[in-house]
Amino acid sequence: xxxxxxxxxxxxxxxxxxxxxxxxxxxxxxxxxxxxxxxxxxxxxxxxxxxxxxxxxxxxxxxxxxxxxxxxxxxxxxxxxxxxxxxxxxxxxxxxxxxxxxxxxxxxxxxxxxxxxxxxxxxxxxxxxxxxxxxxxxxxxxxxxxxxxxxxxxxxxxxxxxxxxxxxxxxxxxxxxxxxxxxxxxxxxxxxxxxxxxxxxxxxxxxxxxxxxxxxxxxxxxxxxxxxxxxxxxxxxxxxxxxxxxxxxxxxxxxxxxxxxxxxxxxxxxxxxxxxxxxxx
Numbered sequence: 001x002x003x004x005x006x007x008x009x010x011x012x013x014x015x016x017x018x019x020x021x022x023x024x025x026x027x028x029x030x031x032x033x034x035x036x037x038x039x040x041x042x043x044x045x046x047x048x049x050x051x052x053x054x055x056x057x058x059x060x061x062x063x064x065x066x067x068x069x070x071x072x073x074x075x076x077x078x079x080x081x082x083x084x085x086x087x088x089x090x091x092x093x094x095x096x097x098x099x100x101x102x103x104x105x106x107x108x109x110x111x112x113x114x115x116x117x118x119x120x121x122x123x124x125x126x127x128x129x130x131x132x133x134x135x136x137x138x139x140x141x142x143x144x145x146x147x148x149x150x151x152x153x154x155x156x157x158x159x160x161x162x163x164x165x166x167x168x169x170x171x172x173x174x175x176x177x178x179x180x181x182x183x184x185x186x187x188x189x190x191x192x193x194x195x196x197x198x199x200x201x202x203x204x205x206x207x208x209x210x211x212x213x214x215x216x217x218x219x220x221x222x223x224x225x226x227x228x229x230x231x232x233x234x235x236x237x238x239x240x241x242x243x244x245x246x247x248x249x250x251x252x253x254x255x256x257x258x259x260x261x262x263x264x265x266x267x268x269x270x271x272x273x274x275x276x277x278x279x280x281x
Contacts, residue, residue: 007106010044010076016109017047019138019215020127022061025111027119032077034070036085038112041119044076045109047128052103054131054139056214058089058096059111060186060254061123068112069095076108090143090186098140101131125254127214133158135181138214141256144185148281152201155179155261156271178207178261178270182214185281187251193280195257196245198230204237204272207260208244214256223255224248227262237269250280 010032014025027041047055059067070085072078081099089096095111111122129139136158144151158179187193197206209225216222224246231241242262261270 007074007078008076009046010108010110013044013046013076013108015047016045016126016128018053018128020056020125021215022123022125022213024121024123026121027111027113027117029119030112032110032112034068034085034110034112035080036068036070036087037114038068038070038087038110039115040113040117042110042112043122043124045111045124045126046106047109047126048106049102049104049128052101052131053128054137055099055102055107056097056125056127056139056141057099057109058125058184058254059094059122060090060092060096061125062094062111063188063252065117065120065122066093066114067095067122068110068114069097070110070112071097071099072108072110074106074108078108081107091146092186100140125214135183138182138256141182141184141214144183144257144278144281146186146281148185148278150275150277151183151259152273152275153181153259154271154273155181155204155259180258180260181274183257183259184214184254185257186254187281190249190251191280192247193224193250194245194247194278195224196230196277197243197259197274198245199275199277201273201275202243204274205242205262205269206244206274207262208246208276209258209260210248210250211256211258212253223250237272242269
């Protein structure tokens, strides 16, 4: 276990390694408690940062469990970090913390619950990335609330990172490794969801896809993807037919939407203004 010297880990803590992913642990009888509550069974996770990082933590995949999420520095009985306790985030009974510019060191994550929660498994999404502006990387994705009908932004204002579009199933025509914006959303039930970049201000060769695990580039997590679905070949960056759209049945669960661009970061026409009309959230 990677724990800094002098920091005693919680017994049975699950180790999170960068860049993170989706982790499951079993709840054990209550011992610890955060400042924002939590008196039921709990689970423990730990990670060590070698440098300043953004860290995203969410228990939204622990559906049916009323969670309380908090973080302590160093050991299991260390000091709760500033802003490091949350309950009932993003309109759910589950929890989420976005910890930006977190200092190097060892941290312990507690997935606590309210009294009366049965002892069983809980799921934690945990992502560790270098610091960036909101929506730049998986460590600081932008939330899309339920009922949202459109999102807009500019991918040229963020660098192209390692969130390469997968060529799995469903697949796109080309691999995207351009500049991307990263969002997350939660669906309480299965439903048909549409992200359409066919209209609005999209002015570059876009790619659009959804993952269940934000950092999974190896395959298995891609659940929706499209390239050139609004018109196919031809067009230009100024008046593109290279816009992307998809409709896919998703849910229930926590998902990550990436507004990406075709080609390598810094190439022509692989970033720009975008607008996606959304239905189904």
